[in-house]
Amino acid sequence: MNIEISNLTKTIEGQKVINHFNLLISEGSIHGILGSNGAGKTTMLKVMAGLLKAEIGQVNFDGCSIYDNSALKQKVVFVPDIPYFFRGASLQDQRKFYERVYQSFDGKRFEQLCDMFQLDVKQPIASFSKGMQRQALFILVLSIKADILLLDEPFDGLDPIIRQKIKNLLIQEVSERSVTLVISSHNLREVEDLCDAVTILHYGQKIYSSAIDTMKTNICKLQIAFRSDPPKALFDQLQIYKQTKTGRVYTLLIRKDNNIEQIITQFNPLMYDILPLTLEEIFSYEMGERGYEIHNIILES
Numbered sequence: 001m002n003i004e005i006s007n008l009t010k011t012i013e014g015q016k017v018i019n020h021f022n023l024l025i026s027e028g029s030i031h032g033i034l035g036s037n038g039a040g041k042t043t044m045l046k047v048m049a050g051l052l053k054a055e056i057g058q059v060n061f062d063g064c065s066i067y068d069n070s071a072l073k074q075k076v077v078f079v080p081d082i083p084y085f086f087r088g089a090s091l092q093d094q095r096k097f098y099e100r101v102y103q104s105f106d107g108k109r110f111e112q113l114c115d116m117f118q119l120d121v122k123q124p125i126a127s128f129s130k131g132m133q134r135q136a137l138f139i140l141v142l143s144i145k146a147d148i149l150l151l152d153e154p155f156d157g158l159d160p161i162i163r164q165k166i167k168n169l170l171i172q173e174v175s176e177r178s179v180t181l182v183i184s185s186h187n188l189r190e191v192e193d194l195c196d197a198v199t200i201l202h203y204g205q206k207i208y209s210s211a212i213d214t215m216k217t218n219i220c221k222l223q224i225a226f227r228s229d230p231p232k233a234l235f236d237q238l239q240i241y242k243q244t245k246t247g248r249v250y251t252l253l254i255r256k257d258n259n260i261e262q263i264i265t266q267f268n269p270l271m272y273d274i275l276p277l278t279l280e281e282i283f284s285y286e287m288g289e290r291g292y293e294i295h296n297i298i299l300e301s
């Protein structure tokens with residue numbers, strides 16, 4: 001299902017938490033919603049899941065609104081950042097509850113995932129560690145076989161091995177069943193290997209949104225050195241966004257161009273290297289241009 005968010009606005013206790021927000025997310029994609037604490041990510045996911053009502057605007061899944069639509073809520077699942085389980089419940093008990101609520105719950109998949117994570121299905125979940133409780137939640141959620149998963153800070157508190165295991169399972173869901181994932185995070189590094197596109201939310205407003213491929217193909221880094229001063233004619237031809245110099249080596253952020261090597265070699269440089277930018281570098285540049293410091297927005301460690 002495609003997701004279309006139009007002009008979404010949500011006020012909570014007099015504060016505009018989501019502010020005229022628009023976004024299209026296509027089926028089978030992984031979209032990261034990035035933003036610092038309090039940016040509005042959880043509220044956004046809850047409105048998308050139909051748990052909160054939009055005040056202005058709407059969220060549509062293949063043209064259908066989710067609020068008060070129980071059939072659609074079977075297919076669109078919100079996964080909270082803090083797992084909730086019934087008091088004293090084991091995974092086996094929670095499974096029974098999920099089976100009652102979600103018609104598509106797949107018992108075989110549940111057992112497969114329990115084996116994979118090696119959690120005791122009879123032990124009270126409350127006696128699991130924080131990371132194990134999160135794994136328990138993933139076992140349940142991935143057994144629902146939903147069409148859309150709205151995941152709120154899904155990797156918080158997981159060790160790197162479990163984190164990778166869950167990422168692999170999510171990628172499998174997307175590639176095998178064309179599931180659409182919307183993942184919120186306050187940390188770009190945590191989701192950059194997973195997302196096809198990212199949106200940055202800041203005080204409820206979209207300040208940036210792009211497909212990662214597009215970002216990576218638009219800009220590159222050129223390191224270049226000349227025997228003497230660099231030829232002005234070359235620098236005039238390149239679309240330079242940012243320029244630094246260390247010794248003889250110039251590092252330039254430039255717009256990528258298919259003829260770039262041809263242009264550069266005409267000027268006989270001493271050396272040159274064209275490098276792709278990391279997402280962090282792209283964001284530092286893009287956000288800097290807009291007057292934001294990305295470390296305050298999406299690089300919280």
Ligand SMILES: Nc1ncnc2c1ncn2[C@@H]1O[C@H](COP(=O)(O)OP(=O)(O)OP(=O)(O)O)[C@@H](O)[C@H]1O
Pocket residue numbers: 012013015017035036037038039040041042043044186
């Ligand atoms: N139930 C509520 N009552 C009052 N204010 C709320 C409520 N829910 C959210 N807010 C406010 O809305 C803003 C956005 O909160 P939200 O939880 O959506 O942000 P977030 O980006 O998910 O933050 P975090 O990364 O810290 O989880 C915050 O200022 C928060 O205080």
